[in-house]
Structure formats: structure tokens, C-alpha cells
Amino acid sequence: MNYISIQNIDSLNKWVKEALKIKKKPLKNKKLGKNKTLGMLFFNSSLRTRLSTQKAALNLGMNVMVMNFTSEGWTLEFEDGAIMNSGASEHIKEAAAVVSQYCDIIAIRAFAGLVDKEKDNAETVLMGFLKYATVPVVNMESATGHPLQSLADAITMAEYKTEHKPKVVLTWAPHPKALPQAVPNSFVEMMQLQDADFVITHPEGYELNPEITKDSKIEYDQDKAFENADFIYAKNWSNYKEYGKITNSDPNWTVTADKMKLTNNAKFMHCLPVRRNVIVTDEVIDSENSIVIKQANNRTYAAQLVLQKILENGK
Numbered sequence: 001m002n003y004i005s006i007q008n009i010d011s012l013n014k015w016v017k018e019a020l021k022i023k024k025k026p027l028k029n030k031k032l033g034k035n036k037t038l039g040m041l042f043f044n045s046s047l048r049t050r051l052s053t054q055k056a057a058l059n060l061g062m063n064v065m066v067m068n069f070t071s072e073g074w075t076l077e078f079e080d081g082a083i084m085n086s087g088a089s090e091h092i093k094e095a096a097a098v099v100s101q102y103c104d105i106i107a108i109r110a111f112a113g114l115v116d117k118e119k120d121n122a123e124t125v126l127m128g129f130l131k132y133a134t135v136p137v138v139n140m141e142s143a144t145g146h147p148l149q150s151l152a153d154a155i156t157m158a159e160y161k162t163e164h165k166p167k168v169v170l171t172w173a174p175h176p177k178a179l180p181q182a183v184p185n186s187f188v189e190m191m192q193l194q195d196a197d198f199v200i201t202h203p204e205g206y207e208l209n210p211e212i213t214k215d216s217k218i219e220y221d222q223d224k225a226f227e228n229a230d231f232i233y234a235k236n237w238s239n240y241k242e243y244g245k246i247t248n249s250d251p252n253w254t255v256t257a258d259k260m261k262l263t264n265n266a267k268f269m270h271c272l273p274v275r276r277n278v279i280v281t282d283e284v285i286d287s288e289n290s291i292v293i294k295q296a297n298n299r300t301y302a303a304q305l306v307l308q309k310i311l312e313n314g315k
């Protein structure tokens with residue numbers, strides 16, 4: 001079993017319930033991972049993913065090896081048949097096969113480069129490991145998806161579930177740097193599995209990949225989208241059509257206390273790290289309705305559920 005995307009979840013409802021059970025007794029399966037090793041390979045920076053996934057593995061009794069691949073590993077070649085007479089020192093064929101001998105599960109973080117849309121959509125690094133590794137692979141955020149994050153988001157929303165069908169709003173917010181679409185993509189895919197009134201709001205031109213958003217509702221008026229919302233999930237992403245570009249940095253899209261007043265006393269969510277007073281004002285993120293720290297805590301239980309399922313599957 002691999003965990004590459006939200007599509008690997010057979011029943012979101014069931015997985016969320018199982019994760020909440022793990023959260024109650026995180027050390028219950030401490031023996032499951034005995035003598036098993038998780039190898040975590042990072043091609044990009046991380047705080048939450050690195051520590052929560054490591055903690056999840058330790059809760060299961062696993063050994064953990066972490067490698068910051070970009071600074072510590074050989075530069076990899078991903079093209080089959082490449083004549084490697086410049087640049088890359090090692091082919092993914094050998095790298096993935098070798099790491100598979102040291103680890104029982106390989107977890108990979110490799111973001112979008114945001115230069116070549118086709119290359120990012122092909123998920124070169126993640127798919128390279130998936131093709132040549134001989135052990136299960138976990139996506140710790142790839143070019144187009146962050147399924148551990150959105151599983152944690154689903155767990156968090158379940159903890160704050162409303163009596164009525166919730167209105168959930170994914171809102172774009174400005175950011176000084178061009179960011180990938182991975183988090184919103186997986187959030188959209190996860191929301192498509194929920195019984196909710198789900199709305200995506202962003203400036204015109206900032207549409208996500210239509211193959212992912214499918215028939216999810218898009219509202220270009222942020223104030224209108226916020227009306228009666230139960231959850232506000234803020235995130236920046238760079239332009240998908242004008243690939244990787246920042247074509248809008250309008251501060252009117254920042255989530256403010258006035259905008260939150262339009263909602264049904266909504267909870268505020270963000271995957272973190274967050275730029276304060278750019279994405280969201282201090283007043284909102286420091287308010288009682290902000291659940292971003294609890295959301296980050298649930299990253300451990302999302303990762304632990306995934307690792308547990310892989311370990312059980314491998315028995």
C-alpha cells in the first residue's frame with residue numbers, strides 16, 4: 001500500500017474515526033513498528049511534516065532515518081536512458097532501490113518547481129521513487145498534493161463538526177512568494193468526499209486545475225463566499241493558468257476580523273506556516289475561533305494512521 005493522494009483513502013469517514021481513536025491512545029500500537037524503519041527524504045523545508053511524521057513513526061515503535069536530500073544527497077537523474085555526462089550524479093533507479101534496502105517505508109517531500117507545469121504535473125520525484133522503490137511510499141507533499149495535510153484537516157473538522165451540514169470555504173489570500181497548489185488541491189479532493197456545502201473563493205484567474213476542482217463551487221466574491229460559513233480555510237497559491245506567477249497580491253483578500261463577522265462564527269484554519277497580517281490578521285489567528293495549532297497537532301495522527309495501515313498491510 002502507498003499513500004500518494006487522497007484517492008488512496010477508501011472511506012474518509014472511516015479513516016477519520018480511526019485517526020481519532022489513535023489520538024485517544026497514541027501508544028497502543030507501540031509494538032507494530034518494532035524493527036521497521038521509516039526513511040524520510042526531504043527535497044524541501046519542513047517543520048510540521050518532518051516532526052509529526054517522525055513522532056507518528058516513534059509512536060508505532062519504528063526507527064526513523066531523515067535525510068535532507070537537496071543538501072546531503074547526490075543530485076538525481078530521473079530520465080530513463082539519460083546519458084549522465086553532466087549535472088546529476090546518481091539515477092533514481094539505483095537511489096530508490098538502495099534506499100528500499102535500508103527502509104521499510106519511504107516518505108518523500110518534493111515540491112513543485114513552478115516553472116514547468118507539465119513536469120510538475122508529472123510528479124517526477126514522487127513517481128520516480130514510486131516506480132523504482134520496492135517498499136511502500138508516502139507523499140509528504142509533492143508537486144500537486146499534500147494528502148497528509150488534508151487528512152489532518154478532515155480529522156480537525158470532524159472534531160468541530162456542526163449539527164447541520166457545514167459550509168466550508170477555501171479562500172485564496174495574498175502572499176509575497178509564489179506558492180504551489182498542492183495544499184489547496186488535496187483540500188479540494190478531500191472536501192469532495194465530505195457531505196458539506198463547499199465553496200472555493202479566489203480572484204478571477206486564480207482557478208486551480210479544473211481536473212481537480214471538477215464541479216466544486218467557485219465564488220469570486222470573497223464576502224459572499226464567507227456568508228454563514230462554518231469553516232474558513234485560508235491558503236495562498238500561485239496562478240495555475242499563468243503557471244507559477246503572482247498575478248494578484250490584493251490585500252483586500254487578507255482574512256480579517258470584519259470578514260470573519262460575515263460567517264456563522266466560523267473556525268479559522270490554515271495548514272501553516274502562515275504569513276501573519278498578509279494571509280490573516282493577528283486578530284483572527286489569535287482569536288478563540290482559530291484552530292490552526294490543533295490542526296497541526298492532528299498531523300501526527302493522520303501520519304500515524306497512514307503508517308499503521310501500511311505496516312498492517314505488510315504483515
Ligand code: CP
Binds near residue numbers: 048050141271273
Ligand atoms: N503544513 C505543513 O506541511 O507544514 P511544513 O511545511 O512545516 O511541514
